[in-house]
Amino acid sequence: MTATFFKYQGTGNDFVMIDNRTLFFPKEDNGLVAFLCHRRFGIGADGLILLENDESHDFRMVYYNADGREGSMCGNGGRCIVAFAKFLGIIERKAKFIAVDGPHTATVDGDIVSLKMQDVTEIKRKPSALYLNTGSPHHVQLVSKLSTFNVAKEGAKLRYGIYGEVGSNINFVEQESEDTFNVRTYERGVEDETLSCGTGVTAVALAMHELGKIKSNYAHINAVGGKLKIEFEFSEGSYGQIHLIGEAKQVFKGEITW
Numbered sequence: 001m002t003a004t005f006f007k008y009q010g011t012g013n014d015f016v017m018i019d020n021r022t023l024f025f026p027k028e029d030n031g032l033v034a035f036l037c038h039r040r041f042g043i044g045a046d047g048l049i050l051l052e053n054d055e056s057h058d059f060r061m062v063y064y065n066a067d068g069r070e071g072s073m074c075g076n077g078g079r080c081i082v083a084f085a086k087f088l089g090i091i092e093r094k095a096k097f098i099a100v101d102g103p104h105t106a107t108v109d110g111d112i113v114s115l116k117m118q119d120v121t122e123i124k125r126k127p128s129a130l131y132l133n134t135g136s137p138h139h140v141q142l143v144s145k146l147s148t149f150n151v152a153k154e155g156a157k158l159r160y161g162i163y164g165e166v167g168s169n170i171n172f173v174e175q176e177s178e179d180t181f182n183v184r185t186y187e188r189g190v191e192d193e194t195l196s197c198g199t200g201v202t203a204v205a206l207a208m209h210e211l212g213k214i215k216s217n218y219a220h221i222n223a224v225g226g227k228l229k230i231e232f233e234f235s236e237g238s239y240g241q242i243h244l245i246g247e248a249k250q251v252f253k254g255e256i257t258w
């Protein structure tokens with residue numbers, strides 16, 4: 001079979017994007033997804049995303065990690081699929097779509113996509129980290145000398161050591177200034193460091209607010225692959241109106257045969 005695909009990136013988190021409105025894609029074939037994401041034998045990506053029709057939303061997002069398994073919510077992927085929906089003419093400046101963690105809204109302004117995330121009602125404190133779910137599970141840990149920190153090794157240790165079979169994404173953070181943080185993430189399902197993780201930097205912003213490290217209702221994040229902004233409201237122990245904001249770009253279009 002020969003299929004048309006698109007490649008998108010959001011602050012360096014890259015995705016194979018497929019228009020599956022005709023439902024041609026064999027969704028149960030995890031080996032095929034892993035092959036398409038493979039950086040030497042396939043197209044190469046941190047994940048694969050299918051755009052499908054949905055009765056009560058503009059579209060449906062189906063997200064797979066690079067290991068071929070369906071993942072939990074992907075924030076950067078969510079921003080990229082909104083840019084893809086605009087490219088396909090499904091939306092103009094506003095989107096309402098459904099993903100694995102529920103409905104999302106988004107706005108597009110040029111290459112900048114602002115994606116509304118689910119509310120977060122619980123942040124767990126661990127001895128040297130915080131743990132929360134922003135659509136995907138995230139461990140958030142402050143470290144020093146982030147630029148030379150061994151994210152792949154330490155991330156794998158925590159991902160398998162603390163969180164067992166289900167696992168978690170692991171974010172290492174360093175405060176840069178009053179409202180700015182540098183973040184590097186080990187991603188579950190990619191099983192390596194990626195250049196950016198949208199649900200991860202969202203988790204970092206909320207965790208830093210929880211620790212009193214930010215007084216504002218926003219945070220700027222320097223991921224390895226680019227800059228993101230997170231805005232939120234905090235009331236009665238809960239975070240709402242959470243927006244993940246940053247660039248999402250189409251990189252190329254191609255055809256692949258399997």
Ligand SMILES: N[C@@H](CCC[C@H](N)C(=O)O)C(=O)O
Nearest residue numbers: 071072074075076197198199
């Ligand atoms: N890259 C993603 C996170 C994707 C989810 C994750 N790898 C998982 O299934 O745990 C993002 O931008 O949020």
